[in-house]
Amino acid sequence: MMFKASKDWFKRKFAAWLAKRQPAATQVELTQSVIYILPSRFGWWFVFLIALLYLMGTNYQNNLILLLSFMLLSLLMVTMLLAFLNMHQLKLSVKQDARCFAPERAQLPLGLSSKSCQMLHIGLRGQRQRQLVESLSQQQRFALVLPTLSRGYYPLPRLELSSTFPLGLFRCWSYPALTSAIWVYPEAIEQLHANTERLAEQASKQTTPHALLEPDDVKSYQAGDSPKRILWRKLASAPEQPVVRSYGGEASPLPHWIKIPALQGAALESVLSHACFQLLALEQQGHSYGLQTQSVTLAPAKGALHLERCLQELALC
Amino acid sequence: MLMANLALPRYWAVYGLLLQVLLFLLYQPALSIASSLLFALLLTFQAWRLYQNKPALSNRQINTLLAPLLLLMLLQVRQLGVLNLMLHILLLAAVARSLTVQQRGQGLQLLWVHYFAIACCFIFYQQMSMAILIFALALLNLYLQYRLFAPAESTLQPKRLLSIFALSFPLWLGMFLLFPRLPPLWQLPNQNMASTGLGDELDPGSIEKLVQSDALAFRVSFLNERPDKADWYWRAKVYEDFDGRRWQVNARFNSRQRRAMATELPAFSASAPLVKYQILAESSYQTDLFSLGLPVSWPANLVAKPAALMASQTPLTQRISYSLQSRLQPIPLASPAEKQLNLLQDTANPQARAFGAALATQFPAQPDKVVQALSAYFQQEPFFYTLTPPRLGQNAIDQFLYETRSGFCSHYASATAVVLRAAGIPARVVGGYLGGNWQENQQYLQVRQRDAHAWVEYLTASGWQRYDPTAAIAPERILEGIEQTLSDNERALLSGWQDNWLGQLALQWSHLDYVWSVWVLGFNQQDQEQLWQRLRRWEYWSVLLYSLGALLLLGAAVMLRQWVRQRADHAHQAWRWLTQALGTAPAAGCTLSSWLTTLAEQNPAQQQALERLRKLYEAAVFNDDAAALRLLRRELRLQRRSLRRLARQRKSA
Numbered sequence: 001m002m003f004k005a006s007k008d009w010f011k012r013k014f015a016a017w018l019a020k021r022q023p024a025a026t027q028v029e030l031t032q033s034v035i036y037i038l039p040s041r042f043g044w045w046f047v048f049l050i051a052l053l054y055l056m057g058t059n060y061q062n063n064l065i066l067l068l069s070f071m072l073l074s075l076l077m078v079t080m081l082l083a084f085l086n087m088h089q090l091k092l093s094v095k096q097d098a099r100c101f102a103p104e105r106a107q108l109p110l111g112l113s114s115k116s117c118q119m120l121h122i123g124l125r126g127q128r129q130r131q132l133v134e135s136l137s138q139q140q141r142f143a144l145v146l147p148t149l150s151r152g153y154y155p156l157p158r159l160e161l162s163s164t165f166p167l168g169l170f171r172c173w174s175y176p177a178l179t180s181a182i183w184v185y186p187e188a189i190e191q192l193h194a195n196t197e198r199l200a201e202q203a204s205k206q207t208t209p210h211a212l213l214e215p216d217d218v219k220s221y222q223a224g225d226s227p228k229r230i231l232w233r234k235l236a237s238a239p240e241q242p243v244v245r246s247y248g249g250e251a252s253p254l255p256h257w258i259k260i261p262a263l264q265g266a267a268l269e270s271v272l273s274h275a276c277f278q279l280l281a282l283e284q285q286g287h288s289y290g291l292q293t294q295s296v297t298l299a300p301a302k303g304a305l306h307l308e309r310c311l312q313e314l315a316l317c
Numbered sequence: 318m319l320m321a322n323l324a325l326p327r328y329w330a331v332y333g334l335l336l337q338v339l340l341f342l343l344y345q346p347a348l349s350i351a352s353s354l355l356f357a358l359l360l361t362f363q364a365w366r367l368y369q370n371k372p373a374l375s376n377r378q379i380n381t382l383l384a385p386l387l388l389l390m391l392l393q394v395r396q397l398g399v400l401n402l403m404l405h406i407l408l409l410a411a412v413a414r415s416l417t418v419q420q421r422g423q424g425l426q427l428l429w430v431h432y433f434a435i436a437c438c439f440i441f442y443q444q445m446s447m448a449i450l451i452f453a454l455a456l457l458n459l460y461l462q463y464r465l466f467a468p469a470e471s472t473l474q475p476k477r478l479l480s481i482f483a484l485s486f487p488l489w490l491g492m493f494l495l496f497p498r499l500p501p502l503w504q505l506p507n508q509n510m511a512s513t514g515l516g517d518e519l520d521p522g523s524i525e526k527l528v529q530s531d532a533l534a535f536r537v538s539f540l541n542e543r544p545d546k547a548d549w550y551w552r553a554k555v556y557e558d559f560d561g562r563r564w565q566v567n568a569r570f571n572s573r574q575r576r577a578m579a580t581e582l583p584a585f586s587a588s589a590p591l592v593k594y595q596i597l598a599e600s601s602y603q604t605d606l607f608s609l610g611l612p613v614s615w616p617a618n619l620v621a622k623p624a625a626l627m628a629s630q631t632p633l634t635q636r637i638s639y640s641l642q643s644r645l646q647p648i649p650l651a652s653p654a655e656k657q658l659n660l661l662q663d664t665a666n667p668q669a670r671a672f673g674a675a676l677a678t679q680f681p682a683q684p685d686k687v688v689q690a691l692s693a694y695f696q697q698e699p700f701f702y703t704l705t706p707p708r709l710g711q712n713a714i715d716q717f718l719y720e721t722r723s724g725f726c727s728h729y730a731s732a733t734a735v736v737l738r739a740a741g742i743p744a745r746v747v748g749g750y751l752g753g754n755w756q757e758n759q760q761y762l763q764v765r766q767r768d769a770h771a772w773v774e775y776l777t778a779s780g781w782q783r784y785d786p787t788a789a790i791a792p793e794r795i796l797e798g799i800e801q802t803l804s805d806n807e808r809a810l811l812s813g814w815q816d817n818w819l820g821q822l823a824l825q826w827s828h829l830d831y832v833w834s835v836w837v838l839g840f841n842q843q844d845q846e847q848l849w850q851r852l853r854r855w856e857y858w859s860v861l862l863y864s865l866g867a868l869l870l871l872g873a874a875v876m877l878r879q880w881v882r883q884r885a886d887h888a889h890q891a892w893r894w895l896t897q898a899l900g901t902a903p904a905a906g907c908t909l910s911s912w913l914t915t916l917a918e919q920n921p922a923q924q925q926a927l928e929r930l931r932k933l934y935e936a937a938v939f940n941d942d943a944a945a946l947r948l949l950r951r952e953l954r955l956q957r958r959s960l961r962r963l964a965r966q967r968k969s970a
Binding site: 042045046049052053055056058059060061062063064065066067068069070071072073074075077078081082118119121132134135164165166167168 | 320425429432433435436437439440443448451452455459462463465466467468469470471481484485486488489492493496498499500501502503634635637837838839840841
């Protein structure tokens with residue numbers, strides 16, 4: 001018990017120390033102060049071998065055995081330098097968050113660049129799973145596969161980059177932190193109840209294609225409206241209130257409201273899954289839609305950005 | 318680890334097999350025939366497996382295969398000895414492991430065992446050629462290690478390798494020269510091998526056999542003036558017990574008391590010439606070493622034996638080098654017991670003993686006269702010096718002196734000693750080497766088994782005098798060496814091939830080997846201490862240290878300057894100066910430029926000055942203009958007072 005408590009305490013202290021030393025950034029370069037290096041397990045065996053050979057050379061008073069042990073020792077030292085240089089000046093950058101729907105594994109797109117780096121293991125700190133980059137020269141894009149997570153929002157944990165190149169005698173590693181996040185949206189599942197039928201009904205009404213319609217009216221701009229439809233001439237006179245052309249067919253549909261009731265546990269998950277499915281369906285059909293959760297209300301709109309905001313709200317529920 | 322699970326390419330296993338085959342060949346001296354066959358079988362199986370691309374054996378399979386083999390080896394422990402058994406097990410471990418290796422992670426143990434097995438080769442081989450081969454094996458193993466940790470398609474870049482070599486070689490050399498060396502910490506099992514060189518028994522025929530060998534016995538380099546060639550009598554053994562036919566080393570040479578005796582330095586006369594020399598002895602699997610005259614100073618790891626002989630503490634399993642200082646003088650008598658011991662006679666050889674008694678009555682208490690008379694006897698009577706003497710029977714000395722009259726050095730020496738003892742003069746036979754080939758270009762003396770020799774020491778008032786009866790019969794043996802002494806037919810018996818170009822090449826190689834032995838194999842604790850002392854005595858240390866210190870300081874200063882500059886880049890600096898001069902800083906959200914503009918608007922008196930400051934500030938920060946920054950600083954200094962007044966006004970307002 002005591003042991004576990006002190007271990008946790010050390011872990012916390014170490015994490016705090018790391019956070020102070022290496023705050024998260026969108027671009028990280030591995031420099032001397034953030035690269036750590038220690039002999040690997042085989043490295044310790046190698047040290048043992050050298051000591052053994054030294055003893056044997058001494059006891060047999062055999063200079064050649066001593067010579068071999070010193071050769072291995074000098075190689076050990078040079079390898080330490082080479083292992084460090086292999087990781088030195090490696091640059092890591094991140095541009096966007098990782099997103100996925102619940103049972104999938106998110107992938108975080110990373111930019112890697114280095115003069116020459118071989119056999120780089122990339123993974124998350126504290127996780128077993130590692131990905132291997134055999135040879136890295138110049139710039140390269142890399143998708144870091146994250147572990148399976150349940151619905152929610154997670155700040156990206158520290159990464160762990162490590163390598164034992166060139167002789168496996170030293171393990172060189174670093175814990176860079178990147179400012180990025182992982183969004184795990186609920187799984188999109190269609191659930192058959194009244195709600196869905198109504199939605200299908202509404203969707204079937206709108207069969208008339210837009211291209212055939214003539215512009216006959218104007219309406220105020222809603223987020224998600226195509227910029228092509230904005231009346232630019234009117235925009236000049238009233239820049240705060242853009243006006244868009246409206247087509248007769250779509251003037252009528254009321255915005256869809258997706259409401260998340262105050263539920264908990266499995267019930268909430270199932271509602272969220274369905275809401276997710278609805279959001280995707282509505283976006284695909286070009287409707288505008290709003291979302292109302294217990295904490296937030298998002299005004300009706302459409303477009304990829306709006307969809308993302310809505311999905312993020314679902315993830316946060 | 319992810320990498321550990323990557324599959325190993327086939328060529329890795331092939332290189333591994335090559336390495337093991339070479340190891341197997343190098344291990345031949347340690348392997349019995351049965352185990353040799355066994356390893357050959359295992360290696361063939363591995364080769365077949367690789368050729369057929371069969372999967373590796375599982376751990377369970379290899380364990381069932383290994384258990385009986387290991388048992389078989391343990392049963393041979395008596396016959397093999399501990400060291401050989403260890404080598405067997407090492408090789409078996411390597412070969413067996415290589416049968417199971419499939420992934421990168423499994424190769425590590427194999428490589429570790431390989432390194433160790435390669436190092437063990439040096440127990441048998443120290444010649445330069447072999448050392449080069451063994452180091453090449455170590456490098457091959459290193460390459461295999463690199464392959465375990467490198468990307469599959471990467472290749473070795475010569476340029477990179479060269480830089481690695483340039484980095485590691487000075488380290489290597491430095492460590493070899495300067496890393497502290499220790500005396501042996503404990504005794505390790507050694508190779509059981511038949512000893513070479515002179516034995517503890519001297520038969521009438523034993524030296525003849527030895528002389529037919531061309532092998533190197535030892536090499537000598539003289540550190541001060543080289544003594545006369547007639548003095549190159551290298552003493553190795555003293556034979557004092559005689560049974561009528563064969564001479565033997567007395568038990569006192571092997572007793573445990575010799576250590577106590579070794580502590581006292583022999584009494585030597587300061588007038589006798591002092592010779593300083595270094596000997597590089599080949600492995601003989603004996604403890605006896607070689608020395609000239611009376612050694613007066615020897616390294617701590619050697620033991621002084623009775624009769625002024627030198628020995629090492631353990632049998633020589635490898636070349637050793639040692640330095641000695643000797644006085645070329647008779648060896649002093651150790652004790653009255655030694656005198657008595659060398660007067661003992663046997664009942665055999667009545668004629669020889671009668672001859673001795675007659676000499677004693679002729680020259681009473683005049684040992685030198687007796688010896689002269691004996692010399693004259695050898696010269697006057699038809700005695701022959703030959704490598705192929707006839708076989709002798711029961712009374713060997715009588716037979717030699719009065720019937721065959723032809724013999725080799727041991728015959729003459731033992732006959733002389735017997736006659737002298739019969740004349741009441743303590744005498745003993747000394748075995749060792751005489752002369753050697755002086756290598757003029759390389760300045761060392763090469764002594765081979767062919768130069769083995771036996772002579773006599775007899776006691777006078779001043780100590781044990783050397784007397785070589787061979788000199789009376791074949792003086793050219795002493796002056797020219799054995800080849801010149803023998804007839805053509807007999808010379809053919811010596812395995813000689815020095816005359817052709819191959820022989821020349823071999824000789825050159827042996828010179829190189831000598832340099833190798835002296836500088837690499839012979840480098841010991843003593844040399845290291847000397848090196849340290851010489852390094853310490855080097856007078857430019859202080860200069861070097863001071864200049865290094867100065868360089869370090871300079872470097873630190875440059876770095877500090879850079880650091881300060883980096884810390885205070887233009888924007889920072891300009892900001893600090895301006896806010897200091899004006900006494901306040903702009904409110905959050907307001908840029909320095911706009912702040913200065915408002916200030917100028919509010920204070921028409923300083924408007925121009927403030928505008929100028931703003932412009933300079935903008936040029937310095939946004940145009941990164943160092944000149945503007947300097948100007949800004951000057952301007953601030955010039956306007957110091959008015960700006961302070963302005964600051965005070967603002968504060969009071």
